[in-house]
Amino acid sequence: MNSINIALIGCGNVGLKLLELVHTKKALLLEQYHLQLNFVAVADSSGVAIDENGLDVIKVIETKKEAGTVASYPEKGYRNALIVDVLKNSNVQIVIEAGVTNIENGGTSLEHAFEAIQLEMHVVFLSKGPIVCGYQQLRDLALEKNVQLKYSGATAAALPTIDLALQSLAGTEIHSIEGLFNGTTNYILDRMTSHGVTYQEALLEAQEKGIAETDPTLDVDGWDTAAKTLILANAVMRTNFSMKDLEVKGITKITPGEIDKAKSQGKVIKLIGEVYFDQKEARTKVKVSPKLLSSEHPLSDVKDALKGVHFLTDTMGELTVIGGKSDPRAAAAAALKDVITIASTKYLM
Ligand SMILES: NC(=O)c1ccc[n+]([C@@H]2O[C@H](COP(=O)([O-])OP(=O)(O)OC[C@H]3O[C@@H](n4cnc5c(N)ncnc54)[C@H](OP(=O)(O)O)[C@@H]3O)[C@@H](O)[C@H]2O)c1
Numbered sequence: 001m002n003s004i005n006i007a008l009i010g011c012g013n014v015g016l017k018l019l020e021l022v023h024t025k026k027a028l029l030l031e032q033y034h035l036q037l038n039f040v041a042v043a044d045s046s047g048v049a050i051d052e053n054g055l056d057v058i059k060v061i062e063t064k065k066e067a068g069t070v071a072s073y074p075e076k077g078y079r080n081a082l083i084v085d086v087l088k089n090s091n092v093q094i095v096i097e098a099g100v101t102n103i104e105n106g107g108t109s110l111e112h113a114f115e116a117i118q119l120e121m122h123v124v125f126l127s128k129g130p131i132v133c134g135y136q137q138l139r140d141l142a143l144e145k146n147v148q149l150k151y152s153g154a155t156a157a158a159l160p161t162i163d164l165a166l167q168s169l170a171g172t173e174i175h176s177i178e179g180l181f182n183g184t185t186n187y188i189l190d191r192m193t194s195h196g197v198t199y200q201e202a203l204l205e206a207q208e209k210g211i212a213e214t215d216p217t218l219d220v221d222g223w224d225t226a227a228k229t230l231i232l233a234n235a236v237m238r239t240n241f242s243m244k245d246l247e248v249k250g251i252t253k254i255t256p257g258e259i260d261k262a263k264s265q266g267k268v269i270k271l272i273g274e275v276y277f278d279q280k281e282a283r284t285k286v287k288v289s290p291k292l293l294s295s296e297h298p299l300s301d302v303k304d305a306l307k308g309v310h311f312l313t314d315t316m317g318e319l320t321v322i323g324g325k326s327d328p329r330a331a332a333a334a335a336l337k338d339v340i341t342i343a344s345t346k347y348l349m
Contacts, residue, residue: 010098047071158324183326229273
């Protein structure tokens with residue numbers, strides 16, 4: 001049996017689901033992967049719960065839900081403790097970064113990631129900020145320290161994108177990636193197309209169903225799609241883009257008239273993040289914008305809040321994957337998959 005010590009940074013929607021998931025899948029993890037996952041530290045913005053022998057996961061969940069912070073964990077909760085200090089004196093092997101996403105400068109999540117890698121810990125990311133803002137530096141340091149970085153949860157989570165590109169398409173030249181990476185925007189555009197409602201009506205519906213957040217700006221203005229597309233470009237196509245290099249246009253200005261016009265041409269409008277080689281400018285570009293897709297396009301029929309990705313390769317042809325849930329539990333499941341992948345490699349320290 002492989003017993004792995006984990007630090008979870010961030011105990012919000014996804015962090016809590018991850019704790020629940022690992023608890024409910026304890027037997028499966030043991031039987032199928034010979035893995036026992038011990039959460040030895042769990043942090044939120046108020047403090048850290050620590051037990052080098054493994055915290056009682058159910059107690060962590062109850063404490064967070066009842067007291068609002070893991071710092072109230074009985075006897076082993078520390079208010080105002082900083083996770084970076086805790087990591088320095090710990091037996092942690094994998095850090096899961098599920099803090100708030102900051103795509104402007106990476107925020108504290110980026111600091112946490114650097115510290116963890118310095119300490120020769122593997123890192124699993126849910127927050128996009130560190131990979132968007134510091135991918136090259138994190139990767140170089142991880143190579144030097146011989147640790148792995150995994151970020152399925154930051155690249156459309158339940159929809160396989162990064163693993164597919166790096167593993168299943170290894171050895172191919174990927175000519176382009178097109179992605180429908182945001183469930184909220186797809187839901188809104190799909191409702192506008194299928195039910196003839198306005199953007200505002202579709203957004204309200206999405207919010208009522210819990211698909212769109214109260215503040216949907218990052219989704220509807222295209223920045224969430226942009227972050228995921230940028231990560232894929234830099235990690236898969238080995239580019240070195242930052243957010244300021246990207247052309248980003250969201251869906252807020254799309255009118256029922258434009259939707260009708262697309263329909264009359266047998267087309268649909270989808271918000272697409274794409275990485276492609278611009279022949280005129282002879283360079284790889286990243287772009288996020290509403291795009292007219294004909295009915296033959298493999299992503300044209302992606303309905304509801306589903307997501308999809310389409311790769312064009314030199315030797316394996318075209319590949320499309322559609323589906324994957326867009327909720328905190330599915331995001332947590334993507335992080336669990338990354339943990340299993342890391343733990344299954346023989347050089348886990
Ligand atoms: N929600 C999804 O479906 C989904 C899907 C894919 C990826 N993600 C990404 O996953 C991450 C977590 O999402 P979420 O929905 O769980 O967000 P959330 O509910 O806002 O949780 C964020 C957590 O980070 C904690 N935190 C903030 N600053 C911290 C610090 N300095 N040190 C330690 N902890 C800190 C917060 O503490 P408090 O609890 O004290 O505020 C909170 O527990 C985000 O980066 C998000 O973009 C989310």
